[in-house]
Amino acid sequence: MLPDAPALVAEQGRAALLTPDGEFLWLSGAELLGRDETPPMLVHAPATARRLGLSSIPGAHDLLELFAFCRPAQPCAPTPRGLAMALGIEPPKDIEALAALLPELATAMLRELARRRAEPINRDAASLAARMAEAADWPWAASVLAALGQDDVSPATHGLKPWRRLVDWEDTAPPPPAASFGVEPREARQRLAEMLGEGAEQRPQQADYASAAAAAFAPREAPGAPRMVLAEAGTGTGKTLGYIAPASLWAERNGAPVWISTFTRNLQRQIDQELVRLYPDPDERRRKVAIRKGRENYLCLLNLEEAVGSAGLGGQTVPLALVARWVLATRDGDLMGGDFPGWLGELFGQQAVSSLADRRGECIHSACPHYKTCFVEHSIRRARGATIVIANHALVMVQAAFGGGENGRPLRLVFDEGHHLFDAADSAFSAALTGGETAELRRWLLGAEGGRSRARGLRRRLEDIMGGKPDIMTPLEAALQAARALPPGGWYARLGEAEGDNPAEGFLRTVRLQVLARTADADAGYASECDLHPVQPELPPAAELFERALARLEAPLKTLRDRLTAMLEDEGEELDAGARIRMEAACRSLERRALAPLAAWGAMLRRVQESTPEPGRRPDFVDWLTLERRDGRDIDAGMHRHYLDPTIPFATTVAAAAHGLLVTSATLRDEGGDSEDAEAAWRGAEARTGASHLPLPALRAAMASPFDYAASTRAFVVSDIRQGDVGQLAGAMRALFLASGGGALGLFTAIRRLRETHARIAPALEAAGIPLYAQHVDAMDNASLVDVFRAEEDACLLGTDAMRDGVDVPGRSLRLLVFDRVPWPRPTILHRERRTHLSEGRAKDYDDAIARHRLRQAFGRLIRRADDKGVFVILDPRTPTRLLAGLPAGVEVRRLPLVEVVRSVGEFLQRPAG
Template sequence: MLPEAPALIAGNGRAALLTPDGEFLWLPAGEVTAHLDAPPLLVHAPATARRLGLPGFPGAFDLLELFAFCRPAQPCAPTPRGLAMALGFDAPRDAEAAAALLPEMATALLRHLAAGRGAPLNRDAASLAARLREAVDWPWAASVLAALGDESAVASPNGLKVWRRLPEWEDTAPPMPAASFGVEPAEARQRLAEILGEDAEQRPQQADYASAAAAAFAPRTAPGSPQMVLAEAGTGTGKTLGYIAPASLWAERNGAPVWISTYTRNLQRQIDQELARLFPDPEERRQKVVLRKGRENYLCLLNLEEATGGGHPGQVMALALAARWALATRDGDLMGGDFPGWLAELFGHHAIAPLADRRGECIHSACPHYKQCFVEHSIRRARGASIVVANHALVMVQAAFGGGEDGRPLRLVFDEGHHLFDAADSAFSAALTGAETAELRRWLLGAEGGRSRARGLRRRLEEVVGGKPDLLAPMEAALHAARSLPTAGWHARLAEPAAAENPAEAFLHQVRHQVLARSAEADAGYDSECDLHPVTETLPEAAAALERAMARLETPLKTLRTRLEALVESEGEEMETGTRIRIEAVCRSLDRRALAPLGAWIGMLRHVQGPAPEAGQRPTYIDWLSLERREGRDIDAGMHRHHLDPTVPFATVVAAPAHGLLVTSATLRDAAEGEDVEAAWHAAEARTGALHLPLPALRAAMPSPFDYAAHTRAFVVTDVRQGDAGQIAGAMRALFLASGGGALGLFTAIRRLRETHARIAPALEEAGIPLYAQHVDAMDNATLVDVFRAEEDACLLGTDAMRDGVDVPGRSLRLLVFDRVPWPRPSILHRERRTHLSEGRPKDYDDAVARHRLRQAFGRLIRRADDKGVFVVLDPRTPSRLLAGLPSGVVPQRLPLRAVAEAVRNFLAE
C-alpha cells in the first residue's frame, strides 16, 4: 500500500533525505529538488518548504493529511516527533531516525484504516477518497483505497454530506429546580481521595485546598449575597482536582451543573483533560462534562454544506478532512477542541475560517441542519451535565443577558481568577467604531452586492412577518434607518468629509480629525488615541446627528422585538415549535447584536455633547477616541467606553445573582516585598469584585509544594542594551543555545518578536534546535504549544497568550526569557485607572501589574516536582522590587550575558 517515495526531513537550509533504496543523504536546500525523483514522503509540506526556503512540494505525500483522514479528531503535534508520539512510536532521536520512521508511520496509519473497514466512521471513506483522487489527484488516494479494500470505488459526494449521518438532539423536559444542599470540607477531602486513587502521591496542600473550596458550595443565606471564596493555590498544589472534588459533589447532590470558567480555550482543554480523572469512561464523561464556547467556535453545518456546493478545487481537500473530523468529533469545536489546528496551515486560513459562524448569521430553527447542530447539542447537554467548562467571556456575556440559552448557573468556579478584571473590562465595554457600526449594518441589511450568505434581518424574518403588517412596518423602518451606518469602503473615506445622509461616516471623520489634532507628531502613521474632552468644535454636531440617526434605528427595533415577544405569548400554544424557537432566537439576537450596542452608543454620543468633566474628578466611565492604522493607512476610527472599575458590573451582573463563587489562581495576590498580608488580600478583593458584594469573601492560601530554591535559577542580564534589536536577538540566541532548546522567549511587542525570529532562526536550526513563533507560524496558539511540548528541544517565541496558562511540564520548557520588563502599556485607559484606583500610589499600581506578569511567567517553568528551569530578564533596568514576586527562596542574580549563558548551561546539565 505504500508509495515508492523518498522520505524528507527539513532543517533550516538543509534536509535529511532517505531514498527508496535506503540511502541516507544530507543535502543543502538548493540540492533537494535535484535529488527528488518522485514526490517525497514528509510531515507538514508548507513548513518543510518554508524551512528549506523552497516554493513547495507539489504532489507530496504529507503524513498529516493521511493522519487527519485515518484518525480524525485525535490529537497530534504537526511534526515528525509529534506524529511519532501520537502513533505510539518512540520519539526519533535525530533527523536520520525521523526519516527512517516516516514509512513506518504511514504503514501504521494505513493498517489502522484497514482494521476499521467496517466501522461506521468509514462507511463513505472509499467514495470520499475516490472523489479526492478525481478532484485534486490526492497522492494518498491509491494507498487509502487499497487499505479500505475498494480500489475501484466510485467518487461520490456522500462523504462530504456528513449532516445526513450526525445524530439529532431531542428535547427533554425542563430541568428541575436545583436543591441547596452544601458540601462539607470532610466530604470534599473524601471525594478528592477517590478521584486520585489509593496509589496517588499524598499532597496535604491539595486536600486543604479542596476543604477550603467547599465553602463556595454552602447554601446562600440572602438574595444577592453569594458565598464567595478567594483561594490562592501555588503551582503544584493541584487546584483543578481540588475544586472539581466539591464541585462534582454539589452537582450530584443538587441536580444542577457547576460552571467552571477559565480565561482561554487552551485552559478549557486542560481542565477537560483533568476531568477524565473523575469520569474515566469516555461516554460517561460526554454526558457529565460539557465544554461551552460562543457559537463562532463551532462547525456550522450550513456553512459546510454551502462550501461543498461551491466546488472550489483548492478547498476540496480541506473540506474532506473537515468532514471526516465532523463524524468523529466530540462536540464540533473548531477552536481549541479536537479539530487539528494545523489544517489551516496546510490549506490556508480561508479554507477553514468560513466553516464557523463568525458573523452571527445563524438562522436557528430555519436551518435544515438545526437538529444536528453542534451548538444546539452542546446547549442541551449543558442543561443536564454535572460540570460545564466555559470561559470568562461567555459566562459574562450570558449573565449580561439574563443567562441566555444556557440558563443562569448557580455555582461558579473562576479558575485563573487573576484575569477577572481584564475579562470583565472586555465584556462590559463598548466601542463606537467604523468596524462595529458597519458590522451592525451588514447584520441588518445583509449582503449589499457581492457573494455572501449574509441574509440580513428581512431574510431571517420573512416567514415570520409575512402577512403581519404590525411586524413588517417596524422591520422596514429599521432597515431604512440602518442605511445611515457606514457603507462599503468606509475606511478608505475616513479622511474625507462624509455626505449628510451618512452621519456615521461623518462622525468617524470628525473623530479622526480630533485624534490627529491632539497626537504627537511622532505618532504619524501609527495607531493613536486622545482624550474625548475637550472636544473640537465640530465633533458635538456630528455626534448629535449620529445620535438622532441611531435613535431612528433603535425605536423600530425595540417595537419589533416587543411585538415578536407578544406574538409568542399570544399564539405560542398554537405555533409550531420551530417557528417559536426561531422567533425567540431572533429576539435574543436583536438584544445582543443591535439593541445593546445601540443603547451604549447613544449614551456615548450624548456624553460627547455634554459638558467636560472637572479635572481630577473620579469618573464612572473612561471615554477616549482612537485612530487605527496599518502600514500608514487608516483602517478604523471611533470612540471607546470602559468602566473605570469593571468589577462593579461583574459583581452586579455575574456574582450577585449566583449562590456561590470560587475565584482561584496561583497568583491571586500581589507579592510585593514588605507588603502586609491584609493589604495583599484587600488588593485581591478589589480586582475580583469581592469588595462590591454584601458578604465578605472567605480567604484561603496554599503554598506551592515545589522546592524552587533547588530547582530554579533567576537572572537579570546587565549588558544588553534595550532598544537594540541586534543585542536582544543575540542574547536570546546565546541563551537558547546554552539551554540546548526547551526555551520560551516572551516579548512585549509583536514587532520585536518577528525581528528576533528572523535573526536567530538560522543559527538555532544549524544547531538542531527548531524555532517556532506566534505571529510568524500560521498555527493557532494551542497547536504551537502542542508542538513545543512534543519537540523537547524546540524553542518558542510568544507574547501575552504564551505567558499565562501554558502547561508544558518536563524538559520541553527549561528556560524562560523576557525581552524586557512587562510594564503596562501607557494608554489613556491605564492612566485613568492608575490615577483613580491606585489609592494614591500610582507607581505601586504599575509595579503590581509588572510584578504579576513576571510571577505568572515564572509559574510556567516548574510544573512537576522534578522539573528544573531558569528564568531570565534581558533588561538591566529591572527594579529589584519587581522580582519580589518570585517564589520564596529564589534569589535573582545580576550578571553579564556570557556569565548567565554559562550558568544556564551548567545548571541544566547538572
C-alpha cells in the same frame, strides 16, 4: 501502498532528503524546487516551505493530511516528531533518521486504516478519497484506496455530507429547581480521596484547599449576597481536583450543574482531562460533563453544506473532506480548542476553517435544516443535564449580561484563572463605536449588498416568522431603511475624504481628524489614540447627527422585538415548537446584536456632546478615540468606552446573581510590593475580583506550593546587555538557548523584536540540532506551537503575552524561560486613567503590581511537577529589585554578566536531578 516519493525534513535554510533509492541529500530550497521528481513526502508543507525560504512546495505528500483522514479528531503535534509520538513510535533526534522514518509513519497510518476499513466511520471513506482525487488530485488518494481495498471505487459526494449520519438531539422536560444543601469540608476531603484512589501521593495542601473551597457551596442566606471564596493555590497544589471535589458533590446533591469557568482554552481542555478521575467511564463522562463555548467556536453544519455545494471540483474539496471526516468523529464539534486539528487551517488557509463557524450571528435556529443535529444545540442541552459545565469567562459574563442565555443563570460558579477576571470583565462590558462594528451591524441587518456573500440579512432570517403580518413588516421595513445610515461597503477608503452624506462616515471622519491633530505619532503608519475631551468643534455636531440616525434605527427595532414578544405571549398555544423557538431566538438576537450596542453607542454619542469634565475627577467610564492604520493606510476609526472599574458590572451582573462563587488562581495576590501587609495584598485581590463590591466579605484561603523552588530553580538578571540593541539581545538568547540545549521559551514585549531575534538566531540553533519556532513567524496557531513545543523536548519557542499565561508544559520541554525586558503595562489612555484613579494615590505601585504579576505568572510555567528543573532569566539590566520580590519564596535572583549566566544555566540544567 506508498507513493514513490522522496522523504523530506527541513531545518532552517536546508533540508534532508531521502530518495526512493535510499540516497541522502542535503538541499537548499532552490535546489529542492529544481529537482524533477515526484513531490516529496513531508510533515506540514507551509512550515517546511517557510524554513526553506519558499512560498510553497507544490504537490507535496503532507503526512498531516493523511493523519487527518485516517485518525480524525485525534491529537497530533504537527511536526515529524509529534506525528511519530501520536502514532506511538519513538522519534529519533537525528534529522536524517527522521526523514527515513516518514515512510514508516505513512505505512503505519495506512495499515491502521486497512484494519479499520469495516468500521462505520469508514463506510464512505473510499468514495470520498476518490472524490478528493478527482476534484483536487489529492496525492494520498491511491494509497488510501489501496488500504481500503477499493482501488476501483467511483467518486461520490456522500462522504462530504456527514450531517446525514449525525444523531438528533432530543429535548427533555425542564429541570426542577435546585435544592440548597451545602457541602461540609470533611465531605469535600472524602470525595477528593475517592478521586485520587488508594496509594495516591499525599498532598495536605490539596485537602486543605478542598475544605476551603467547600465554603463556596454553602446555602445563600440573602439575595444578592453570594458565598464567595478567594483561594490562592500555589503551583503543584492540585487545585483542579481540589475544587472538583466539593463542586461535584454539590451538583449531585442539589440537582443542578456547577459551572467551572476558565480564561484560556488550554485550561478548559485540562479540566476536562482531570475529570477522568471522577468519571472514568467515557459514556458517563459525556453525560455528566459538558463543555460550553460561544456559538462562534462550533462548526455550523449549514455553512459546511453551503461550502460543499460551492466547492464543485475545486481545491477546497480536500480540506472540506477532511473536515467531513472529523465531523463523524468529533466529541462536540468544537473548532477552537476542542478535538479539531488546528493545523488544518494552516495547511489550507485559515479562511477554509473559520468560514465554517457562525462568526457573524447568522444562525437561523429552528429554520435551519440541520437544527436537530446542530453541535451548538447539542452542547446547550448537554449542559442542562450535566453535573459539571466547563465554560470560559467571556461566555459566562455575556450570558449573565443578557439574563443567563440558553442555560439560565448558574447558581454555583468556579472561576479558575481568577487573576484574569478583571481583564475578562473589561472586555465583556466594554463598547466600541467604530467603523468596523457599525458596518458589521449594517451587514447583519441588510445582508449582502452586491458582490458574492451568503449574508442573509434580517428580512430573510425572519421571513418564516412574519407570514406577511403588517405589524411585523412595518417596523422591519422602517429599521432596514434606517440601517442605511450605517457605513456601506468601502467606508474605510473614504475616511480621508472631506465630505459625504452618510452620518456614520461623517462621524468617523471627524474622529480621524481629532486623532491626527492630537497625537505625536499620527503619521507613523500604525494605531493612534487620543482623549475624547476637549473635543474638536466639528465633532459634537457630527455626533448629534449620527445619534439621531441611530435613534431612528433603534425605535423600529424595539417595536419589532416587542411585537415578536407579544406574539409569543398571545399566540404561544397556536405556534408550533419550531416557530416559537425561532421567535425566541429572533428576540434574543435583536437584543444582543442590535439593541444592546445601539443603546451603548447612543450613550457614547451623547457623551461627545457634553461639556468637558473637570480634570482629575474620577469617571465611571473611560472614553477615547482611535485611528487604526496598516502600512500607512486607514483601516478603522472610532470611539471606545470601558468601565473604569469593570469589576463593578461583574459583581452586580454575574456574582450577585449567583448563590456561591469560588475564585481561584496561583497568583491572586500581589505579594512582594513595598508594603508587606498581608491584609493589603488580600484587599488588592478583592478589588481585582469584584469581591469588594459584594455585601458579604469573601472567605480568604491561601495554600503554598509544595515545590522546593530554592533547589529546583535558578533566577538571573543579565547585567551587561545594552537596551535597544537587538543584536545584543539576539546574541544573549542564542547563547542561553544553546547552553540549555533547547527547552527554552523566549518572551517578548514587542513583535518586531521577536521577529528580528528569530531571524538572527534560527540558523545557529538549527545547526546545533535545536528546532526554533516562533509566534508571528511560523505558519501555526498558538495552540499548535505549544503542542509542538511540548512534544519536542529540545525545541525552543519565541512568543508574546499569549505564551505567558495558560501554557502547561511539564518536564524538560520547558527548562529555561527568558524575558527580553520587563513586561510593563502598555502606556495607553485606559491604563493612565486606571493608574490615576484605582491606585489609591500610589500610581507607581499600580504599574509595579502589573509587571510583578506577569513575571510571577511566567515563572509559574517553569515548574509543573516535583521533579522539574528550570531557569528564569531577564535580559534587562534595569529590572527593579522590587519587581522580583513576587517570585516564590526561596528563589534568589542574581545579577550577573551574560557569560556567567550562560555558564550557570548550562551547569544547573545539565546537573543530574537530586
